[in-house]
Amino acid sequence: MNKGSRAFATALVSTMLAVTALAGCGSSNDKEHSANSNAAANGAAANGNAGANGNAGANDNAAANDAAANDAGASGTTDAAKLSGKVVFWSMWSNTEPQAKVIDEAVADFEAANPDVDVEVKYNGRDINKLIKPALESGETIDVFEQDPGSALSNLKDHVLKLDDLLAQQGIGSDGKTVKDSIIPSLLGWVKSLAVPAGLDEGYYAIPQQPYAVLFFYNKALFQKVGITAVPATWEEFLADCELLKQAGIEPITFDDAYRDLFIGGYFGSAMGSDWTDGLVKDTTGELWKDPIVSQFANDMKLLEEKGYFSKKIAGNKYPAGQQDLALGKTAMYLNGTWLPNEIAATAGPDFQWGSFQFPDVSNGNGKGGRQGLSFGAQGLLINKNSKNVPAAFELLKYLVGKKAQEGMASQAVAIPATVDSTWPAPLEEAKVAFQNAKSNMPWGFGIDNGGDFSTGTVIPVFMELATGKLAPDAYVTKMAAEAKKFYAGK
Template sequence: MKMKLVRHTKWASLLLIMVLIIAGCSSNSGGNTTNNASPKPENSPVATENSTNNGDGDGDGASSGLSGNVVFWSMWSESEPQAKVIQSAVEAFKAANTNVTVDLKFTGRDLSKLIKPALDGGEKVDIFEGDPQVSIGILKDHVLKLDSFLEQPALEMDGKTVGESILPSLMNWTTSLSAPAGLEAGAYAIPQQPFAVLMFYNKEVYDKAGITAPPTTWEEFMDINDKIKASGVDPVTFDDAYRDLFIGAYLSSAMGNEWVDQLVNDKTGEMWKEPIVQQFANDIATMQQKGHFSKKIAGSKYPAAQQDLVLGQSAAYLNGSWLPNEVSETAGPDFEWGSYQFPLVSNGNGKGGHDELNFGAQSVMLNAKSDNQEAAFELVKYLISKSVQEQMVAEAQAIPATIDTAWPATLAEAQVAIERAKINAPWGYGINNNEDFSKGTIIPIFMELVEGKLTPEQYVEKMSGQAKKFYSAGN
């Protein structure tokens, strides 16, 4: 709405001059400096008395005591909603710390390939993103231990420290990664964009099939699949990017991811003859015979399966919690998402089940050789502030990393799984712990079973023989 113009008179001019004089006197009274920071983006965090602003809480860059340049490499592409939220957090940080410049680079997923050569070569990268379960081990000579920084007050969290502001399950998981990487115990990454692997389903399809609640056990899962098939929809789908998840999730639900790791690395091939593998083969063959798998599954290439899910051609898809965001344009705002943890598989050893979940978070890490660690960590505090996490929820349909932050409606059911999880399973629940064996042998032979090219007995014999052959060749 446009405001009406006021006639310019002599008295109006005099009044304006008097206001300006008074304002000028007020801004200089007592020797206080004014806040020259540029306006902060809407919904972005503001500097508070808990940030490193010497306690004055006015957000004045000159009083923050921070200066220099911070180089930040992000794993997102510039057009993605996550990148836009990160950009707004950076702008808020710069507004509150006007003596600090930020060189923000959106590298996309290539960051995982670019960061190690860059750091090995001495390139000045202060902050970088990635999956710490992979990155900490690969970059152990470069990552900074953050324990002392975690004791700093968090932004917008009512006196909590940075460490206290993050979901405990995520911080515990992140800290647990130091020992396997051969590092001194502590935290070397801060979660900022969590994920969980769950069975995502189309609620409309489930409703039309008369299903009122998602399954908990494998038997319930099979019963639901029968009903969905009878309604005219393919019950389960996946594509070439996520085939591994279904194998690992089943075996891990029964036996736990440590057993799956032993299976994958068994050089004799004998573990593939164990009863639970035969049960797995029988159950997959039954799904194939009943038509539970998508008719397109043999040649399904990413991202075809996720499009089939939101278009109602398939009912459920084992994937990560980024799925609703990835297909938001196709799904539209009225699409009803459901999710549940992979069903409980019977006849296991009691070490799997719903205590175990493949979850984690894309995280921020700092370069141990950074010459501007204080400013870099202050920027990290903005990235994990409550308002920025709320923006991630609103704009990227992402799970928030901070406590006491509402989850997106599309992932409400995922919150239960993450909060009850006691064991963090690796990607694929351990089925990828020897990547060459998984890609070259485990997944292709699994697909032969899914497509009905092998009987369950043939599957067991072939996997046992191929495992022994693979490791006999010195792999």
């Protein structure tokens, strides 16, 4: 993954986490693995018309598809014996990745059950982010495609089919549950919450899969070595654990240039919640940077630096240097996404003892942060509104999000399954605790990235001055207040 391919910067609307644990991606499942529609939005899109058939033809086709969706949804099932034709699926994976193997198996099962349907899978890799919008706008035949739902609904809203009625169909391998009831409720609630802000009617336009969450990942063996028997729940406990690790000659915390935002946002999000953090980076006056919590943050970061709790390499760490140090046992903790164990499995090896926990509770906050909020999201499967074979396309989608395929993602790609009552991969087992604690969704970066160029060009670089001892806490507060006012002047 690389920083430029991040799709998580999409602002995720707050939603309540339901009974079951949410899930973290296998790229979704790194930043590369997350589908970033920013590149697609800048791509050389075609003229935006419906393609070779013209607007009228496209509208007629969309209406026919809506009718087909309503008919299938009303009965709650699809007669597989009547399915025929071809389904074209554009995947965000490359054919060498473990996710592709799971997809191939699901496609084979689908074709065996639907012998009159031929499926063509195009493995685009992360290039799908640049290719999907121009392809859809030019009228290329695409029935099902993978994208980050937030980005897709914002940038491809004229091409996505509403799935509400289709979700009433029975799922594949779901013990009689409908497709809707077989997916973790919090994921579906999140996807639904994205529709109206994107300018669509309320409803479901994607089925979430390859979900992810942001957590501290740690080396259990190193924790055990220094006598840490429980993960830290508070900032004070976190500091105490850092000291134990430091005294044993172990670097407690690392990160690299691709994930510096998470540490800043994690602290402010834990103290004040993501809405406050969003307001901080968008404050045109700079006055919010003078809030006492910012001074507390600056002093805490200075403490981490002075005590040697930060890795000495953080100033120059280029992705993936930080996470490799975690895998090699050189550092104990790394704040990242739930795709991490899969991403560095080759370096960490099969005997690495994975653990995870949420960003610890920061004191003196406003009561809107803490572990009640969790930064999570997912990739999604979407159907082209202009597909000529919606019934078969949705039937294929059911296999892709069926229990067998989702548990295949867990076992083969170390991804958290999107289906309820499914077994999570062992390296992510502790992530369940975070999902059980959380009640609301926070965006990627806990809101710290929502300032756009101000976040990337000022917030993160000045944080690095603080974290590496080049800037004193008081000077940090003064500089950030001044830089915010300067940046937003005249905007």
